[in-house]
Amino acid sequence: MAQNVYDQPDFFAGYSQLGRSVEGLEGAAEWPALRAMLPDVSGLRIVDLGCGFGWFCRWALEHGAKEVLGLDLSEKMLARARAAGPDAGIVYERADLDELSLPPTAFDLAYSSLALHYVSDAARLFQTVHRCLVPGGHFVFSTEHPIYMAPTHPGWSVDAESRKTWPVDRYLVEGPRKTDWLAKGVVKHHRTIGTTLNTLIRCGFTIEHVEEFRPTDAQIAAKPELAEELERPMFLLVSARR
Amino acid sequence: MAQNVYDQPDFFAGYSQLGRSVEGLEGAAEWPALRAMLPDVSGLRIVDLGCGFGWFCRWALEHGAKEVLGLDLSEKMLARARAAGPDAGIVYERADLDELSLPPTAFDLAYSSLALHYVSDAARLFQTVHRCLVPGGHFVFSTEHPIYMAPTHPGWSVDAESRKTWPVDRYLVEGPRKTDWLAKGVVKHHRTIGTTLNTLIRCGFTIEHVEEFRPTDAQIAAKPELAEELERPMFLLVSARR
Numbered sequence: 001m002a003q004n005v006y007d008q009p010d011f012f013a014g015y016s017q018l019g020r021s022v023e024g025l026e027g028a029a030e031w032p033a034l035r036a037m038l039p040d041v042s043g044l045r046i047v048d049l050g051c052g053f054g055w056f057c058r059w060a061l062e063h064g065a066k067e068v069l070g071l072d073l074s075e076k077m078l079a080r081a082r083a084a085g086p087d088a089g090i091v092y093e094r095a096d097l098d099e100l101s102l103p104p105t106a107f108d109l110a111y112s113s114l115a116l117h118y119v120s121d122a123a124r125l126f127q128t129v130h131r132c133l134v135p136g137g138h139f140v141f142s143t144e145h146p147i148y149m150a151p152t153h154p155g156w157s158v159d160a161e162s163r164k165t166w167p168v169d170r171y172l173v174e175g176p177r178k179t180d181w182l183a184k185g186v187v188k189h190h191r192t193i194g195t196t197l198n199t200l201i202r203c204g205f206t207i208e209h210v211e212e213f214r215p216t217d218a219q220i221a222a223k224p225e226l227a228e229e230l231e232r233p234m235f236l237l238v239s240a241r242r
Numbered sequence: 243m244a245q246n247v248y249d250q251p252d253f254f255a256g257y258s259q260l261g262r263s264v265e266g267l268e269g270a271a272e273w274p275a276l277r278a279m280l281p282d283v284s285g286l287r288i289v290d291l292g293c294g295f296g297w298f299c300r301w302a303l304e305h306g307a308k309e310v311l312g313l314d315l316s317e318k319m320l321a322r323a324r325a326a327g328p329d330a331g332i333v334y335e336r337a338d339l340d341e342l343s344l345p346p347t348a349f350d351l352a353y354s355s356l357a358l359h360y361v362s363d364a365a366r367l368f369q370t371v372h373r374c375l376v377p378g379g380h381f382v383f384s385t386e387h388p389i390y391m392a393p394t395h396p397g398w399s400v401d402a403e404s405r406k407t408w409p410v411d412r413y414l415v416e417g418p419r420k421t422d423w424l425a426k427g428v429v430k431h432h433r434t435i436g437t438t439l440n441t442l443i444r445c446g447f448t449i450e451h452v453e454e455f456r457p458t459d460a461q462i463a464a465k466p467e468l469a470e471e472l473e474r475p476m477f478l479l480v481s482a483r484r
Contacts, residue, residue: 147389147413152405159395165409167399168389169473172456192475193435194452207449210436214414231411233434 002098002118003187006052006074014182024055029226030142030213030235034113037209037239039138041065044108047132049097049125049141050115054081054090060111061089069107071095097125102132109133112141114235117149117188120176122196126203133242139205140240145212145233149177149190156228166232193236205240213237244340244360245429248294248316256424266297271468272384272455272477276355279451279481281380283307286350289374291339291367291383292357296323296332302353303331311349313337339367344374351375354383356477359391359430362418364438368445375484381447382482387454387475391419391432398470408474435478447482455479 005011019027025035042064048057051070060068070092072078078092097119110129119125129139148154150171157167174195177188191199197207212233215226247253261269267277284306290299293312302310312334314320320334339361352371361367371381390396392413399409416437419430433441439449454475457468 147410151407152403153401157399157401157407157409159399159409159411161394163394163411165393165399165411166413167401167407167409169401169405169407171389171408171474172454172472192454194454197439197449197452201450207439208443210439212414212434212436230414232413 002073002096002120004073005183005186006072007076008183011183011186012074012076020055021053024053025059028113029215029219029223029229030237032216033211033213034140034142034237037140037211037237038111039109041109045106046109046111047071047102047107049100049110049112049129050118051081051092052077052113054084054092056111056113057081057090057092058084058086061086065089067091069093071097071100073097100125100128102128104131105134107132107134108137110137110139110141112143114142114144116141116143117190120189122189122191123199123203126199126205130203130205130242135242137242138208138239139200139242140238142213142235142237143196144188145236146171146190146192147232148234149188154179164228164231196236196238200238200240205242208239208241209237211237244315244338244362246315247425247428248314249318250425253425253428254316254318262297263295266295267301270355271457271461271465271471272479274458275453275455276382276384276479279382279453279479280353281351283351287348288351288353289313289344289349291342291352291354291371292360293323293334294319294355296326296334298353298355299323299332299334300326300328303328307331309333311335313339313342315339342367342370344370346373347376347379349374349376350379352379352381352383354385356384356386358383358385359432362431364431364433365441365445368441368447372445372447372484377484379484380481381442381484382480384455384477384479385438386430387478388413388432388434389474390476391430396421406470406473438478438480442480442482447484449480449482451479451481453479 025031041060045067046065047069051072057068057070068090157165159165177190213235215229220226267273283302287309288307289311293314299310299312310332399407419432455477457471462468
Protein backbone atom coordinates (compact mmCIF):
# COMPACT_ATOMS: atom_id res chain seq x y z
CA MET A 1 0.00 0.00 0.00
CA ALA A 2 1.37 3.38 -1.00
CA GLN A 3 1.81 6.18 1.53
CA ASN A 4 -1.14 8.56 1.44
CA VAL A 5 0.75 11.73 2.19
CA TYR A 6 -1.58 13.97 0.18
CA ASP A 7 -4.33 13.49 2.74
CA GLN A 8 -2.13 14.74 5.59
CA PRO A 9 -3.47 18.22 6.47
CA ASP A 10 -0.09 20.00 6.32
CA PHE A 11 0.88 18.37 3.02
CA PHE A 12 -2.52 19.02 1.47
CA ALA A 13 -2.47 22.65 2.57
CA GLY A 14 1.01 23.16 1.12
CA TYR A 15 0.27 21.29 -2.10
CA SER A 16 -2.93 23.28 -2.62
CA GLN A 17 -0.85 26.46 -2.83
CA LEU A 18 1.56 25.30 -5.55
CA GLY A 19 1.30 26.97 -8.95
CA ARG A 20 0.16 23.73 -10.53
CA SER A 21 -2.65 23.43 -7.96
CA VAL A 22 -3.89 26.99 -8.33
CA GLU A 23 -3.36 27.56 -12.06
CA GLY A 24 -3.80 23.96 -13.18
CA LEU A 25 -1.93 22.60 -16.19
CA GLU A 26 -0.71 26.06 -17.23
CA GLY A 27 0.98 26.37 -13.85
CA ALA A 28 3.17 23.32 -14.58
CA ALA A 29 6.29 24.19 -16.59
CA GLU A 30 6.53 20.69 -18.06
CA TRP A 31 2.92 20.56 -19.28
CA PRO A 32 3.57 21.89 -22.83
CA ALA A 33 6.28 19.23 -23.30
CA LEU A 34 4.04 16.48 -21.94
CA ARG A 35 1.07 17.68 -23.99
CA ALA A 36 3.22 17.52 -27.13
CA MET A 37 3.77 13.81 -26.42
CA LEU A 38 0.03 13.05 -26.24
CA PRO A 39 -2.03 11.70 -29.12
CA ASP A 40 -5.11 13.66 -30.19
CA VAL A 41 -7.43 12.83 -27.29
CA SER A 42 -10.71 13.34 -29.12
CA GLY A 43 -12.86 10.23 -28.95
CA LEU A 44 -10.45 8.45 -26.62
CA ARG A 45 -11.17 6.51 -23.44
CA ILE A 46 -8.60 7.72 -20.93
CA VAL A 47 -7.40 6.67 -17.51
CA ASP A 48 -5.46 9.22 -15.42
CA LEU A 49 -3.25 7.53 -12.82
CA GLY A 50 -2.90 9.99 -9.94
CA CYS A 51 -5.39 12.57 -11.18
CA GLY A 52 -5.11 14.91 -8.19
CA PHE A 53 -7.51 17.83 -8.56
CA GLY A 54 -8.63 16.54 -11.97
CA TRP A 55 -7.08 19.28 -14.12
CA PHE A 56 -5.99 16.84 -16.84
CA CYS A 57 -9.30 14.94 -16.75
CA ARG A 58 -11.19 18.18 -17.42
CA TRP A 59 -8.70 19.25 -20.09
CA ALA A 60 -9.12 15.90 -21.86
CA LEU A 61 -12.89 16.12 -21.75
CA GLU A 62 -12.78 19.67 -23.10
CA HIS A 63 -10.60 18.37 -25.93
CA GLY A 64 -13.10 15.74 -26.96
CA ALA A 65 -12.20 12.67 -24.90
CA LYS A 66 -15.02 10.13 -24.90
CA GLU A 67 -14.69 9.22 -21.22
CA VAL A 68 -12.14 9.78 -18.50
CA LEU A 69 -11.44 7.73 -15.39
CA GLY A 70 -9.51 9.72 -12.79
CA LEU A 71 -7.80 7.66 -10.10
CA ASP A 72 -6.16 8.94 -6.95
CA LEU A 73 -5.33 7.72 -3.47
CA SER A 74 -6.20 11.05 -1.86
CA GLU A 75 -9.82 11.48 -0.75
CA LYS A 76 -9.26 15.20 -0.35
CA MET A 77 -8.05 15.62 -3.89
CA LEU A 78 -10.84 13.49 -5.30
CA ALA A 79 -13.42 15.51 -3.35
CA ARG A 80 -12.10 18.74 -4.83
CA ALA A 81 -11.92 17.18 -8.32
CA ARG A 82 -15.53 16.01 -8.10
CA ALA A 83 -16.67 19.40 -6.85
CA ALA A 84 -15.07 21.08 -9.88
CA GLY A 85 -17.39 19.18 -12.20
CA PRO A 86 -18.54 18.49 -14.85
CA ASP A 87 -21.08 15.87 -13.87
CA ALA A 88 -20.78 13.75 -17.01
CA GLY A 89 -17.82 12.25 -18.87
CA ILE A 90 -15.44 11.93 -15.92
CA VAL A 91 -15.57 9.33 -13.17
CA TYR A 92 -13.29 9.77 -10.17
CA GLU A 93 -12.35 6.73 -8.12
CA ARG A 94 -10.09 6.12 -5.18
CA ALA A 95 -7.26 3.76 -6.07
CA ASP A 96 -3.83 2.76 -4.78
CA LEU A 97 -1.53 2.50 -7.82
CA ASP A 98 0.43 -0.23 -6.00
CA GLU A 99 -2.68 -2.43 -5.87
CA LEU A 100 -4.48 -1.27 -8.98
CA SER A 101 -6.53 -3.51 -11.21
CA LEU A 102 -8.23 -2.30 -14.38
CA PRO A 103 -10.40 -4.02 -16.98
CA PRO A 104 -8.54 -5.37 -20.04
CA THR A 105 -8.37 -3.32 -23.29
CA ALA A 106 -10.68 -0.69 -21.80
CA PHE A 107 -8.62 2.43 -22.58
CA ASP A 108 -6.90 4.14 -25.51
CA LEU A 109 -4.64 6.32 -23.37
CA ALA A 110 -3.17 5.95 -19.91
CA TYR A 111 -1.83 9.22 -18.54
CA SER A 112 0.03 9.95 -15.34
CA SER A 113 1.54 13.17 -14.06
CA LEU A 114 4.10 13.01 -11.25
CA ALA A 115 2.58 10.02 -9.49
CA LEU A 116 4.73 7.05 -10.51
CA HIS A 117 7.59 7.93 -8.15
CA TYR A 118 5.22 7.08 -5.29
CA VAL A 119 4.74 3.57 -6.71
CA SER A 120 7.02 0.90 -5.27
CA ASP A 121 6.29 -1.88 -7.79
CA ALA A 122 6.58 -0.30 -11.23
CA ALA A 123 6.58 -3.69 -12.99
CA ARG A 124 3.21 -4.60 -11.50
CA LEU A 125 1.70 -1.24 -12.44
CA PHE A 126 3.13 -1.18 -15.98
CA GLN A 127 1.72 -4.68 -16.56
CA THR A 128 -1.67 -3.50 -15.35
CA VAL A 129 -1.48 -0.47 -17.64
CA HIS A 130 -0.39 -2.61 -20.60
CA ARG A 131 -3.35 -4.94 -20.15
CA CYS A 132 -5.87 -2.11 -19.75
CA LEU A 133 -4.85 -0.52 -23.05
CA VAL A 134 -6.04 -1.51 -26.51
CA PRO A 135 -3.29 -2.64 -28.91
CA GLY A 136 -1.69 0.55 -30.20
CA GLY A 137 -2.85 2.40 -27.08
CA HIS A 138 -0.65 5.10 -25.54
CA PHE A 139 0.96 5.41 -22.13
CA VAL A 140 2.25 8.94 -21.50
CA PHE A 141 3.63 9.94 -18.13
CA SER A 142 5.86 12.24 -16.17
CA THR A 143 7.75 11.24 -13.06
CA GLU A 144 10.43 12.79 -10.92
CA HIS A 145 13.79 12.44 -12.65
CA PRO A 146 16.13 9.99 -10.92
CA ILE A 147 18.88 12.63 -10.78
CA TYR A 148 16.46 14.70 -8.73
CA MET A 149 15.39 11.80 -6.55
CA ALA A 150 18.56 9.76 -5.99
CA PRO A 151 20.65 11.88 -3.60
CA THR A 152 20.85 11.30 0.14
CA HIS A 153 20.36 15.05 0.49
CA PRO A 154 18.58 16.35 -2.63
CA GLY A 155 19.33 20.03 -2.94
CA TRP A 156 21.55 22.66 -4.47
CA SER A 157 25.14 23.24 -3.52
CA VAL A 158 27.47 26.06 -4.57
CA ASP A 159 30.92 25.20 -5.86
CA ALA A 160 34.19 27.12 -5.41
CA GLU A 161 33.41 29.22 -8.49
CA SER A 162 29.93 30.14 -7.20
CA ARG A 163 28.26 27.74 -9.60
CA LYS A 164 25.07 26.04 -8.53
CA THR A 165 25.49 22.27 -8.64
CA TRP A 166 23.25 19.32 -7.73
CA PRO A 167 25.38 16.79 -5.84
CA VAL A 168 24.38 13.27 -6.86
CA ASP A 169 25.01 10.15 -4.84
CA ARG A 170 23.36 6.69 -4.61
CA TYR A 171 22.14 7.00 -8.19
CA LEU A 172 22.62 3.27 -8.78
CA VAL A 173 21.12 2.25 -5.44
CA GLU A 174 17.45 1.90 -6.27
CA GLY A 175 14.70 1.84 -3.68
CA PRO A 176 12.82 4.12 -1.31
CA ARG A 177 13.89 7.67 -0.55
CA LYS A 178 12.48 9.55 2.40
CA THR A 179 12.41 13.33 2.00
CA ASP A 180 10.82 16.31 3.62
CA TRP A 181 8.72 18.09 1.01
CA LEU A 182 5.61 19.89 2.26
CA ALA A 183 5.55 17.29 5.05
CA LYS A 184 8.13 15.20 6.87
CA GLY A 185 8.99 11.69 5.74
CA VAL A 186 7.48 11.65 2.25
CA VAL A 187 8.42 8.29 0.69
CA LYS A 188 9.32 8.09 -3.00
CA HIS A 189 10.81 5.20 -4.96
CA HIS A 190 14.02 5.81 -6.87
CA ARG A 191 14.52 3.95 -10.15
CA THR A 192 17.08 4.68 -12.85
CA ILE A 193 15.89 5.71 -16.30
CA GLY A 194 17.19 2.36 -17.51
CA THR A 195 15.02 0.44 -15.06
CA THR A 196 11.92 2.47 -15.94
CA LEU A 197 12.40 1.93 -19.68
CA ASN A 198 13.42 -1.73 -19.44
CA THR A 199 10.38 -2.44 -17.26
CA LEU A 200 8.14 -0.87 -19.88
CA ILE A 201 9.83 -2.86 -22.66
CA ARG A 202 9.56 -6.13 -20.73
CA CYS A 203 5.84 -5.46 -20.21
CA GLY A 204 5.44 -5.23 -23.99
CA PHE A 205 5.59 -1.47 -24.55
CA THR A 206 7.49 0.20 -27.36
CA ILE A 207 9.33 3.35 -26.27
CA GLU A 208 8.28 6.32 -28.41
CA HIS A 209 9.82 9.34 -26.72
CA VAL A 210 11.94 10.04 -23.64
CA GLU A 211 12.36 13.58 -22.43
CA GLU A 212 14.41 14.92 -19.59
CA PHE A 213 12.46 18.12 -19.14
CA ARG A 214 14.23 21.34 -20.05
CA PRO A 215 12.32 24.62 -19.83
CA THR A 216 12.29 26.46 -23.15
CA ASP A 217 14.15 29.73 -23.59
CA ALA A 218 10.77 31.49 -23.77
CA GLN A 219 9.74 29.95 -20.44
CA ILE A 220 12.99 31.06 -18.83
CA ALA A 221 12.60 34.58 -20.23
CA ALA A 222 9.09 34.75 -18.76
CA LYS A 223 10.10 33.19 -15.44
CA PRO A 224 13.85 33.64 -14.82
CA GLU A 225 13.88 31.32 -11.77
CA LEU A 226 13.41 28.43 -14.21
CA ALA A 227 17.00 28.94 -15.42
CA GLU A 228 18.32 26.72 -12.63
CA GLU A 229 16.37 23.84 -14.17
CA LEU A 230 19.07 23.73 -16.87
CA GLU A 231 21.58 22.49 -14.29
CA ARG A 232 19.81 19.21 -13.54
CA PRO A 233 16.53 17.69 -14.72
CA MET A 234 13.62 17.58 -12.30
CA PHE A 235 11.19 15.63 -14.45
CA LEU A 236 11.36 12.61 -16.74
CA LEU A 237 8.69 12.42 -19.46
CA VAL A 238 8.02 9.19 -21.34
CA SER A 239 5.63 8.06 -24.03
CA ALA A 240 5.23 4.40 -24.88
CA ARG A 241 2.87 2.39 -26.96
CA ARG A 242 1.21 -0.97 -26.45
CA MET B 243 35.91 16.14 -38.34
CA ALA B 244 36.32 14.60 -34.93
CA GLN B 245 39.31 15.39 -32.74
CA ASN B 246 41.97 12.67 -33.05
CA VAL B 247 43.22 12.78 -29.51
CA TYR B 248 44.15 9.10 -29.40
CA ASP B 249 47.04 9.72 -31.77
CA GLN B 250 48.57 12.36 -29.49
CA PRO B 251 51.66 10.72 -27.96
CA ASP B 252 50.83 11.56 -24.34
CA PHE B 253 47.21 10.44 -24.67
CA PHE B 254 48.15 7.24 -26.47
CA ALA B 255 50.81 6.41 -23.88
CA GLY B 256 48.33 6.94 -21.03
CA TYR B 257 45.51 5.08 -22.74
CA SER B 258 47.78 2.14 -23.49
CA GLN B 259 48.28 1.63 -19.74
CA LEU B 260 44.58 1.44 -18.78
CA GLY B 261 43.24 -1.91 -17.59
CA ARG B 262 41.02 -2.18 -20.64
CA SER B 263 44.02 -1.63 -22.94
CA VAL B 264 46.26 -4.17 -21.24
CA GLU B 265 43.73 -6.85 -20.26
CA GLY B 266 41.27 -6.25 -23.09
CA LEU B 267 37.55 -6.81 -22.62
CA GLU B 268 38.03 -8.49 -19.23
CA GLY B 269 39.69 -5.30 -18.00
CA ALA B 270 36.51 -3.31 -18.64
CA ALA B 271 34.03 -3.53 -15.77
CA GLU B 272 31.05 -2.86 -18.05
CA TRP B 273 31.93 -5.59 -20.58
CA PRO B 274 29.86 -8.40 -18.99
CA ALA B 275 26.79 -6.11 -19.00
CA LEU B 276 27.40 -5.06 -22.60
CA ARG B 277 28.09 -8.64 -23.70
CA ALA B 278 24.75 -9.70 -22.17
CA MET B 279 23.02 -7.22 -24.50
CA LEU B 280 24.62 -8.69 -27.64
CA PRO B 281 22.94 -11.24 -29.89
CA ASP B 282 24.76 -14.53 -30.55
CA VAL B 283 27.47 -13.26 -32.91
CA SER B 284 28.11 -16.54 -34.71
CA GLY B 285 27.66 -16.14 -38.45
CA LEU B 286 27.13 -12.37 -38.17
CA ARG B 287 28.68 -9.59 -40.23
CA ILE B 288 29.77 -6.98 -37.72
CA VAL B 289 30.99 -3.40 -37.81
CA ASP B 290 32.80 -2.04 -34.74
CA LEU B 291 32.62 1.76 -34.55
CA GLY B 292 35.73 2.90 -32.70
CA CYS B 293 37.45 -0.48 -32.49
CA GLY B 294 40.61 0.76 -30.75
CA PHE B 295 43.09 -2.07 -30.29
CA GLY B 296 40.61 -4.53 -31.82
CA TRP B 297 39.77 -6.52 -28.68
CA PHE B 298 36.09 -6.80 -29.54
CA CYS B 299 36.79 -7.61 -33.21
CA ARG B 300 38.97 -10.54 -32.15
CA TRP B 301 36.45 -11.66 -29.52
CA ALA B 302 33.67 -11.63 -32.13
CA LEU B 303 35.75 -13.63 -34.59
CA GLU B 304 36.61 -16.16 -31.89
CA HIS B 305 32.89 -16.47 -31.17
CA GLY B 306 32.04 -17.32 -34.74
CA ALA B 307 31.40 -13.97 -36.43
CA LYS B 308 31.48 -14.29 -40.22
CA GLU B 309 33.38 -11.06 -40.82
CA VAL B 310 34.28 -8.02 -38.79
CA LEU B 311 35.02 -4.48 -39.94
CA GLY B 312 36.89 -2.50 -37.30
CA LEU B 313 36.83 1.28 -37.74
CA ASP B 314 38.86 3.82 -35.85
CA LEU B 315 40.22 7.31 -36.31
CA SER B 316 43.51 6.51 -34.61
CA GLU B 317 46.30 5.22 -36.83
CA LYS B 318 48.26 4.11 -33.80
CA MET B 319 45.42 2.01 -32.47
CA LEU B 320 44.72 0.49 -35.89
CA ALA B 321 48.41 -0.36 -36.30
CA ARG B 322 48.42 -2.19 -33.01
CA ALA B 323 45.11 -3.92 -33.82
CA ARG B 324 46.44 -5.12 -37.17
CA ALA B 325 49.64 -6.36 -35.59
CA ALA B 326 47.62 -8.46 -33.12
CA GLY B 327 46.17 -10.49 -35.99
CA PRO B 328 44.56 -12.69 -37.14
CA ASP B 329 45.12 -12.11 -40.85
CA ALA B 330 41.67 -13.25 -41.99
CA GLY B 331 38.14 -12.38 -40.92
CA ILE B 332 38.83 -8.86 -39.67
CA VAL B 333 39.43 -5.76 -41.76
CA TYR B 334 40.62 -2.62 -40.03
CA GLU B 335 39.98 0.74 -41.67
CA ARG B 336 40.56 4.31 -40.68
CA ALA B 337 37.29 6.24 -40.38
CA ASP B 338 35.96 9.41 -38.79
CA LEU B 339 32.58 8.55 -37.22
CA ASP B 340 31.44 12.11 -37.93
CA GLU B 341 31.92 11.57 -41.67
CA LEU B 342 31.27 7.86 -41.93
CA SER B 343 29.57 6.20 -44.86
CA LEU B 344 28.86 2.47 -45.01
CA PRO B 345 27.23 0.23 -47.62
CA PRO B 346 23.48 -0.39 -47.16
CA THR B 347 22.24 -3.56 -45.38
CA ALA B 348 25.78 -4.89 -45.16
CA PHE B 349 25.86 -5.78 -41.44
CA ASP B 350 23.88 -7.77 -38.89
CA LEU B 351 25.38 -6.03 -35.87
CA ALA B 352 26.85 -2.60 -35.29
CA TYR B 353 28.84 -2.38 -32.07
CA SER B 354 30.51 0.56 -30.41
CA SER B 355 32.35 0.81 -27.13
CA LEU B 356 32.92 4.25 -25.60
CA ALA B 357 33.34 6.08 -28.89
CA LEU B 358 30.00 7.82 -29.49
CA HIS B 359 30.68 10.62 -26.98
CA TYR B 360 33.37 11.83 -29.39
CA VAL B 361 30.80 12.14 -32.17
CA SER B 362 29.28 15.58 -32.60
CA ASP B 363 26.43 14.66 -34.97
CA ALA B 364 24.72 11.60 -33.45
CA ALA B 365 21.73 11.87 -35.82
CA ARG B 366 23.97 11.59 -38.88
CA LEU B 367 25.83 8.60 -37.47
CA PHE B 368 22.69 6.76 -36.26
CA GLN B 369 21.15 7.20 -39.71
CA THR B 370 24.30 5.75 -41.28
CA VAL B 371 24.21 2.83 -38.85
CA HIS B 372 20.50 2.23 -39.48
CA ARG B 373 21.06 2.06 -43.23
CA CYS B 374 24.07 -0.24 -42.96
CA LEU B 375 22.11 -2.82 -40.94
CA VAL B 376 19.80 -5.47 -42.32
CA PRO B 377 16.17 -5.25 -41.11
CA GLY B 378 16.16 -6.79 -37.64
CA GLY B 379 19.87 -5.98 -37.26
CA HIS B 380 21.25 -4.95 -33.87
CA PHE B 381 22.97 -1.78 -32.70
CA VAL B 382 24.63 -2.26 -29.31
CA PHE B 383 26.80 0.43 -27.80
CA SER B 384 28.25 1.97 -24.69
CA THR B 385 28.94 5.66 -24.26
CA GLU B 386 29.90 7.90 -21.38
CA HIS B 387 26.86 8.57 -19.23
CA PRO B 388 25.60 12.17 -19.46
CA ILE B 389 25.72 12.50 -15.66
CA TYR B 390 29.43 11.77 -15.95
CA MET B 391 29.94 14.09 -18.88
CA ALA B 392 27.69 17.08 -18.18
CA PRO B 393 29.41 18.94 -15.33
CA THR B 394 31.60 21.99 -15.80
CA HIS B 395 34.05 20.28 -13.43
CA PRO B 396 33.45 16.53 -13.59
CA GLY B 397 34.79 15.01 -10.40
CA TRP B 398 34.03 13.89 -6.88
CA SER B 399 33.19 16.19 -4.03
CA VAL B 400 32.79 15.36 -0.35
CA ASP B 401 29.73 16.65 1.50
CA ALA B 402 29.44 17.81 5.12
CA GLU B 403 28.79 14.24 6.26
CA SER B 404 31.90 12.93 4.43
CA ARG B 405 29.80 11.39 1.67
CA LYS B 406 31.24 11.27 -1.82
CA THR B 407 28.98 13.13 -4.25
CA TRP B 408 29.18 13.94 -7.94
CA PRO B 409 28.09 17.57 -8.41
CA VAL B 410 26.04 17.90 -11.59
CA ASP B 411 25.49 21.11 -13.48
CA ARG B 412 24.66 21.99 -17.12
CA TYR B 413 22.94 18.61 -17.58
CA LEU B 414 20.35 20.16 -19.91
CA VAL B 415 22.87 22.24 -21.83
CA GLU B 416 23.93 19.88 -24.59
CA GLY B 417 27.05 20.32 -26.67
CA PRO B 418 30.81 20.02 -26.44
CA ARG B 419 32.66 19.49 -23.17
CA LYS B 420 36.40 20.03 -22.96
CA THR B 421 38.13 17.99 -20.27
CA ASP B 422 41.61 16.99 -19.32
CA TRP B 423 41.78 13.20 -19.34
CA LEU B 424 45.14 11.67 -20.27
CA ALA B 425 45.73 14.83 -22.32
CA LYS B 426 44.62 18.44 -22.12
CA GLY B 427 41.54 19.65 -24.00
CA VAL B 428 39.87 16.37 -24.91
CA VAL B 429 36.56 17.25 -26.60
CA LYS B 430 33.46 15.16 -25.92
CA HIS B 431 29.85 15.84 -26.88
CA HIS B 432 27.27 15.87 -24.13
CA ARG B 433 23.77 14.61 -24.96
CA THR B 434 21.02 13.68 -22.53
CA ILE B 435 19.77 10.10 -22.44
CA GLY B 436 16.51 11.42 -23.90
CA THR B 437 18.29 12.93 -26.90
CA THR B 438 20.28 9.74 -27.56
CA LEU B 439 17.17 7.55 -27.41
CA ASN B 440 14.92 9.91 -29.36
CA THR B 441 17.56 10.23 -32.07
CA LEU B 442 17.68 6.44 -32.37
CA ILE B 443 13.88 6.23 -32.49
CA ARG B 444 13.63 8.96 -35.13
CA CYS B 445 16.18 7.08 -37.25
CA GLY B 446 13.88 4.05 -37.17
CA PHE B 447 15.40 2.02 -34.33
CA THR B 448 13.38 0.23 -31.67
CA ILE B 449 14.89 0.56 -28.19
CA GLU B 450 15.47 -2.88 -26.68
CA HIS B 451 17.46 -2.23 -23.51
CA VAL B 452 18.92 0.78 -21.70
CA GLU B 453 21.39 0.26 -18.92
CA GLU B 454 23.05 2.78 -16.67
CA PHE B 455 26.00 0.63 -15.73
CA ARG B 456 26.19 -0.57 -12.14
CA PRO B 457 29.00 -2.90 -11.12
CA THR B 458 27.70 -6.15 -9.65
CA ASP B 459 28.19 -6.98 -5.98
CA ALA B 460 30.66 -9.67 -7.06
CA GLN B 461 32.65 -7.11 -9.06
CA ILE B 462 32.75 -4.76 -6.08
CA ALA B 463 33.82 -7.58 -3.75
CA ALA B 464 36.67 -8.44 -6.13
CA LYS B 465 37.64 -4.81 -6.71
CA PRO B 466 36.45 -2.59 -3.83
CA GLU B 467 37.33 0.66 -5.61
CA LEU B 468 34.35 -0.01 -7.91
CA ALA B 469 31.98 0.75 -4.98
CA GLU B 470 32.11 4.47 -5.80
CA GLU B 471 30.50 3.65 -9.16
CA LEU B 472 27.22 3.17 -7.24
CA GLU B 473 27.12 6.90 -6.51
CA ARG B 474 26.81 8.00 -10.14
CA PRO B 475 26.81 6.13 -13.45
CA MET B 476 29.87 6.40 -15.66
CA PHE B 477 28.57 4.47 -18.65
CA LEU B 478 25.32 4.28 -20.58
CA LEU B 479 24.67 1.00 -22.45
CA VAL B 480 22.01 0.77 -25.14
CA SER B 481 20.74 -1.91 -27.46
CA ALA B 482 18.42 -1.07 -30.33
CA ARG B 483 17.10 -2.91 -33.33
CA ARG B 484 16.52 -1.89 -36.90
